[in-house]
Amino acid sequence: MINFNKKMVLGAIFLSLTFTGCNEILDEQPRSVYTVDYLSTPDGINQSFTSLYRQLRLLYGNGYFMSNCQNGTDESTWAQSADGNFRELDMSGQGNINPNTFPTSMVWGSVFPYINTANGIIEKGPAAGVAESMISEARFFRAFDYFMLVQTYGGVPLDLGSGELKFNTAPVATSVRNTVPEVYSKVIFPDLKKAVDNLPVSPRVTGGVTKNAARLFLAKAYLTYGWWLQNPNNIPTYPETSRTDPDGHNAQWYFQQAYDVAMAGITNPAPYSLQATFYDVNVGSNDRNNECMLFADHTSSSTYYNESDPVGFGSGWAPDNFAAWMQTWNYTAIKSSRTAAWGPNDAVSSIQREAAQSLGRPWVRMCPTLGVIKNTFADKTLDSRYDGTFVTTYRGNWNKNGTGLTTVPVLYNANGLPVQPGGAILSFLNDDSQTPTYPSGAGQSGVGAGTLPGRADWVIAPNGISRIVYPGLWKIGTYRTDDPNGLGYPNAGLTRPFNVAKFSEFYFIAAEAAVKGASGAMSARDLINVIRARAGKWKFNNAQNVSYVADNSAAMIAATPATITIDYILAERSREYYGEFYRWYDLVRTQKWEQYAATYQIGGASYGDHTPQTVTRTIKPFHYLRPIPQGQLDAMEVSADVKAKYQNPGY
Secondary structure (H helix, E strand, O other): OOOOOHHHOOOOOOOOOOOOOHHHOOOOOOOOOOOHHHHOOHHHHHHHHHHHHHOHHHHOOOHHHHHHHHEOOOOEEEOOOOOHHHHHHHOOOOOOOOOOOHHHHHHHHHHHHHHHHHHHHHHHOHHHOOOHHHHHHHHHHHHHHHHHHHHHHOOOOOEOOOOEOOOOOOOOOOOOOOOHHHHHHHHHHHHHHHHHHHOOOOOOOOOOOOHHHHHHHHHHHHHHHHHHHHOOOOOOOOOOOOOOOOOOOOHHHHHHHHHHHHHHHHHOOOOOOOOOOHHHHHOHHHOOOOOEEEEEOOOOOOHHHHOOOOOOOOOOOOOOEOHHHHOOOOHHHOEEEOOOOOOOOOEEEOOOOOOOOOOOOOOOOEEEOHHHHHHHOOOOOOOOOOOOOEEOEEEOOOOOOOOOOOOOOOEEOHHHOEEOOOOEEEEEOOOOOOOOEOOOOOOOOOOOOEEOOOOOOEEEOHHHOOOOOOOEEOOOOOOOOOOOOOOOOOOOOEOOOEEEEEOOHHHHHHHHHHHOOOOOOOOHHHHHHHHHHHHOEEEEEOOOOEEEEEEOHHHHHHOOOOOOOHHHHHHHHHHHHOOOOOHHHHHHHOOOHHHHHOEEEEOOOOOOOOOOEEEEOOOOHHHHOOOOOHHHHHHOOOOHHHHHHHOOOOO
16 A cells, blocks of 8 residues: 555645745645645646655755665765664664665655655646646656656555556555566656656746756666666566566667767756856855756745744754755864963864854764775865865864854964964865874864874874764755854754756766667767866865866866776766765666675774774675565555565565
């Protein structure tokens, strides 16, 4: 069964998609619930559209979904304060993923009410006079949701109680899973193709889906299904079915379709384009730029439309945007001194919790592996993406409101040297060419950081990164402008949008399809070099906190291998999209998860533990599908044998 409340079939509070003006979407009467009868009216159908956008908030920006998408991959592992929601997904003996694991249940638990909403719009919209251009927004989201489901769990039910892809109004106690080919051929491909045909070129509303947004997901669905048909590493599927396409096409046909559709997106960009620099894509002051094709939006101007107090204490729960907290360590533990002598009562916290993109609220649940810092982002000089992804310099802000040190002009730091507000207090070094002198335990710095001669900042080399002290995530970090001279509201949920789809991914999809044999005007190397050339262009240096204009695009292109492989594309995807919920799905699609993530290195969970530990993970073929949530099985009024067959094998 997919359980619905008859009185709340839309499954969500109705909220505005764009918060600069709610009437920009529809002339609406805000409602807290939507009944079946209301959805049967033209007004009900029109007003239901925005709930489809609201569903994005349940996953994108959610720190637990971040765990589902990153922990256990080569990108991330659990950090010092992690609970089972992060340790279990690490696959390293800290617990096992099972049907009760929350992060792996999130896609299943989030999308079915909205699929039913989309079914209702598609079914009832034509009779109510709703144009196909709008109905195709519902088609897009139905396909989007089913694409998420099929990548996560394998085959899933198309019948929610009233027939396949029919609007359901009554609870049912049984459910039958369709096969993977049925999900793709019956809903994902046809819905997205209709969306490409009928959605507008420019969005109907700010942040709304368009023809090119539908192209992006159609191309990605073709690519993913091509891999599924090919199945190079014999990963099992469920429900069991032959790896044959109902329409008689082979994997190569789908790779070519992925390439062609992605190239159509590139050559017909409409309102979208690549930003000039990687920094421009991710800096908070440039949010909602035209590289961002779909995002889960938030606002600082309204508690109602934000669904949480934008200046209060964030819940750490959907629909808040709080993913950045997960990989933010407790930088407020860093100490400086009131005097150069470091007297017994002189130590103070020189970095206060602040609503700034490089700081924000620490939760210490996730951290990057050493391989990310040392290998994925090995080039930290030409390539701007390391600097544009991580926080590598933590700067003093003790002079801002509420610290008790507002009038103190200088503190003393490493080597007893003075630092001023805005100066570097702790830095992560780019490489291991210098070996800091580390203390035993927390030391004067309070966090076990080391020193180098002549430097006033505490320092940590890549080999010294641990589960408790590590570079934070700048690219998705807190950004606020409503308290420019103070510390702002760092404990509130982020009011930035969280990006779901970017124009840049067209280049990666086409390149991956080209490596898999597709042909066309641009080679895989041509396509990847568009992204790499952009990565070589600098506008600002976050580590130094200064404007820095450089164009290393020629050198970046020259360094690109002559032959592009899937491994190289996956490395580039990690450099481009680290921390944005892509990695597990990328490694599952390409069947590289076990190869990439079988081992990793990281320091310990105590201050001063700078010894890299090699950790082994157990990743088996059945893990390439997440378990069906226990809540789904418990709600089904069927025999134990039927329930057992409903669950993915291995769980």
